[in-house]
Amino acid sequence: MEDTAAIAKPKGQYHHGDLRSALLRATEQLVSEKGTGAVSLREVARIAGVSHGAPAHHFVNKTGLLLAFAQEGWDRMIAAISDGIDTHAPTNGPELLETVGQAYFAVENPGQFEVMFRRDLYDTKDTGYVGAGESAWVFLSDTIQQCIDEGFAEAEDAEPFTVIAWSMVHGLAALWNSGRVKSRFERLEIARLNREANRRLTDLMFDRPARRTIS
Amino acid sequence: MEDTAAIAKPKGQYHHGDLRSALLRATEQLVSEKGTGAVSLREVARIAGVSHGAPAHHFVNKTGLLLAFAQEGWDRMIAAISDGIDTHAPTNGPELLETVGQAYFAVENPGQFEVMFRRDLYDTKDTGYVGAGESAWVFLSDTIQQCIDEGFAEAEDAEPFTVIAWSMVHGLAALWNSGRVKSRFERLEIARLNREANRRLTDLMFDRPARRTIS
DNA sequence: AGGCATATCTAGACACTGTCTAGTTGCAAG
């Protein structure tokens, strides 16, 4: 709650200073504490200590606010991918695929992850947003292609493997968020479950020495 | 739109006759035509030709209405699974798994599918609802176990394979609904894509003769 | 057949929402 102090506009001032990011942080707070449905322009404005009409000036719409929030999530995921590459330093395609798969869970706020894939919340025709989702897909596609180039899989497998890999990781994340897997695997944190399933999948797809005994 | 005639209450009558299911059909219509966000108790009541307070009597809440709608979706999926088993007559575990995977797409209305996994829309602690989701999970679990019993996989693979299989199918459905895969595979209908990915996955997981050349 | 409890539905009110509009404040460049 001490965050609110930083977000809220100081009394007596007319201009906020950095209202745009303050509203985004207020959105994040609401989403993580009370869920996506709890986000309202008026409540967000209230947290920022600003009149109810103010957000419209920065985001036009409620959809504009949520679009920006989703955009932020995609940026975080993409940043996490390149971070993961730096730290894990994968030496071949399959290892890179695992790294990418783990970065998929880097969006720590489940609500933000949800918003990223909720088409109904904003206009998906917005050019900037489509680009963000697109670049993640392209990266995955390229990774699979690299696996093929390195001889881990056959050329004809490119498309199905791309679909399978993405679907698996995304599905696990979605099921986790929906609480269905959670109840079954209470003691395993989601990251470990993802790592395990991810490794298994790449082992299945690509013919390479199983590392099951190492971990 | 001739459906509306059947849904709407005849003029001059005080009682609707079957308002509960009329409201559910109105919900389905709204969800498929204008999306999940377009569902409102008042609009649903309007379609059914009934006062705005009437739905509360059958569903208590808006969450109650959506819960019932989700429940309906689960019922359809479960029915589709047993239908699929009847028509495909799988002879072993892996084939059964494929059949189950295909039934996952039997919920033809993407909106209804979405509502089934949207925890935020209703109280997930409702006993009936949890049971419906649970039985689908149990069925999948049992299917994987059958594969193991038949020697297609090892005992220690039970959990990861269950997670992988469910995540893949669910993820594909979710990505399809979010429109991300759609733009890439415009010409392949989703059912075929699912069948292909599904078969590939079971081929990968279980050591059995590849049927790729047959299809 | 009569009467009565009860399920079904109506209609008004309330606080809340997103969006629109006109107006106010403050900053910054000419």
Next chain:
DNA sequence: CTTGCAACTAGACAGTGTCTAGATATGCCT
């Protein structure tokens, strides 16, 4: 200093979910 423009306020409007009190029909019991 003033003039233009961005940032923000404040009121209004239609729409929403939910709560009430009341009206209407149905079915059950005697």
